[in-house]
Amino acid sequence: MQTSRFQDRVAVVTGAASGIGAATARALATEGAKLALLDANEVALHTIAAELHGSEAIVTDVASAMSIHAAFDAVMKRFGAVHVLVNSAGVIGKFTLQNMSESEMDRVLGINLKGTILCTQAAIAPMRAQGGGAVVNVASMAGKRVSYAGAANYTASKAGVLGFTWHAAFELGAYKIRVNAVCPGPTLTGMTAKRNAEQRAEVVARIPLGRWVMPEDVSNAILFLASDDAAMCTGTSLDVDGGILVSNGSSYAEYFSVRT
Numbered sequence: 088m089q090t091s092r093f094q095d096r097v098a099v100v101t102g103a104a105s106g107i108g109a110a111t112a113r114a115l116a117t118e119g120a121k122l123a124l125l126d127a128n129e130v131a132l133h134t135i136a137a138e139l140h141g142s143e144a145i146v147t148d149v150a151s152a153m154s155i156h157a158a159f160d161a162v163m164k165r166f167g168a169v170h171v172l173v174n175s176a177g178v179i180g181k182f183t184l185q186n187m188s189e190s191e192m193d194r195v196l197g198i199n200l201k202g203t204i205l206c207t208q209a210a211i212a213p214m215r216a217q218g219g220g221a222v223v224n225v226a227s228m229a230g231k232r233v234s235y236a237g238a239a240n241y242t243a244s245k246a247g248v249l250g251f252t253w254h255a256a257f258e259l260g261a262y263k264i265r266v267n268a269v270c271p272g273p274t275l276t277g278m279t280a281k282r283n284a285e286q287r288a289e290v291v292a293r294i295p296l297g298r299w300v301m302p303e304d305v306s307n308a309i310l311f312l313a314s315d316d317a318a319m320c321t322g323t324s325l326d327v328d329g330g331i332l333v334s335n336g337s338s339y340a341e342y343f344s345v346r347t
């Protein structure tokens with residue numbers, strides 16, 4: 088059944104040019120949202136904007152307050168409101184602590200954590216003005232334990248996004264602005280696509296539900312939290328990880344091999 092939970096609502100999606108952000112933008116468009124697509128990758132951004140008719144593509148660096156202010160000004164000029172904000176822009180880090188430069192720390196924390204905070208700040212005034220809104224932050228399973236693919240700065244950024252989510256939820260509840268997070272497990276996107284078949288199979292061996300998470304699995308959870316279906320949910324995080332967070336870390340088959 089086709090639903091239209093976002094008819095006439097304005098949704099801003101960061102990281103909209105790829106992966107989870109792109110899947111979320113497509114799903115929101117299918118459910119009637121007016122879309123502002125924010126991303127730093129200009130070429131990929133214009134490709135998805137061409138696909139989603141009527142959307143506004145705004146090249147944005149979420150690590151820059153100036154860039155975000157300009158983006159939200161453009162959104163207000165075009166649509167006059169912000170009902171939904173999805174913070175999906177993110178990058179992964181690959182350095183061990185010993186080899187991690189200050190600029191690499193700043194890069195990952197700046198985009199993943201500061202970017203989420205800055206975009207949420209920018210959404211407050213328009214959401215307050217219209218009597219409320221919904222923010223969904225794309226955190227990660229890494230925010231609840233050690234990242235499987237990223238480095239310590241990535242794990243720290245995602246734990247930070249979760250802390251920010253519940254504090255912002257507390258403070259912004261006063262304005263009927265809900266703030267929630269999703270915690271994806273290993274998801275097949277540009278971020279993880281470089282793995283070969285064997286490496287991908289190794290990841291699957293640790294997932295109780297037996298497959299990689301797909302971007303649409305995550306966007307389904309995001310749309311729930313952004314919609315009125317979640318009207319009394321705020322400060323929560325929804326794991327979309329195929330059961331990894333309830334597993335014991337070993338291969339799933341191994342669990343059954345020593346039990347009858």
Ligand SMILES: NC(=O)c1ccc[n+]([C@@H]2O[C@H](COP(=O)([O-])OP(=O)(O)OC[C@H]3O[C@@H](n4cnc5c(N)ncnc54)[C@H](O)[C@@H]3O)[C@@H](O)[C@H]2O)c1
Pocket residue numbers: 101102103104105106107108125126127128131147148149150174175176177178198199225226227228229270271272273274275276277278279
């Ligand atoms: N793929 C996974 O396994 C996984 C797991 C858990 C969480 N996540 C999180 O999901 C979110 C989306 O990641 P994805 O997997 O879709 O990866 P992706 O690489 O496909 O998409 C990330 C998008 O963010 C954009 N971006 C990067 N830096 C930016 C900046 N400074 N300003 C604006 N946009 C910028 C990129 O251009 C890209 O379009 C990220 O926050 C990521 O940490 C991903």
